[in-house]
Amino acid sequence: MAPEMNPSDKLNPQLFRYPPSQKPELLNPLVLAYVGDAVYEMFIRQYVISMPNQRPNHLHRAATRYVSAKGQSKALQALMPLLTEEETGIVKRGRNAKSGSTAKNADVLEYRHSTAFEALIGYLYYKQAYERLNYIMEASLEPEKIAALTASESEAGTASNQPGGTDTGTGRIQSDVSGEPEAAGADPEAPSDAHKL
DSSP: OOOOOOTTOOOOGGGOOOOOSSOGGGSOHHHHHHHHHHHHHHHHHHHHHTSSOOOHHHHHHHHHHHHSHHHHHHHHHHHGGGOOHHHHHHHHHHHHOOOSSOOSSSOHHHHHHHHHHHHHHHHHHHTTOHHHHHHHHHHHTOHHHHHHHHHHHHHHTOTTOOOSSSSHHHHHHHHHOOOOOOOTTOOTTSOOOGGGO
16 A cells, blocks of 8 residues: 655656756657656656565566556546646647657557657646646556546536646545555456547
8 A cells, every 4th residue: 555645745846957948838749758758657666666565576567557558548548538628739749749669568559648648747747737747647546546437427417627736626536546556356457448549
């Protein structure tokens, strides 16, 4: 069981000192994905180290569940209903960016959605939207809960809240995304519905 993050435990903007050469909106989405990959990898490594089982092989397997193309694609799909219009635009730019590399352990669609997710993380990081960045990364830890919550809110007619970090819809989701590990029987390799994005 990972300790829950306090609101005062924010990302330290002094950790990385070199700002980009352009405004984040003007950066190539693959550049945003490049830095987003590093930011998310560091977040996930800190998350798995906060758990009790710290054997190196276990840490690697636990981290891979989140930082793999499949894991990031699944997280992005669950997060899509919660994104602002601006964030959705960044995701689309990231998804449509032409990368010179190919996926090793994922299909093309998962790889593109993973790139889109990383571009969003990089964008929020360079925008210095640390509260929103932290919210998105925390929510990505349990995409199943986010998907179930947004589905139940849609059915109840309460999904009209736009996420921005301070509305009650975001607060409800944050309280449901506690960082608790999945149930023992859950299959992290189960196929995702990323193609619906």
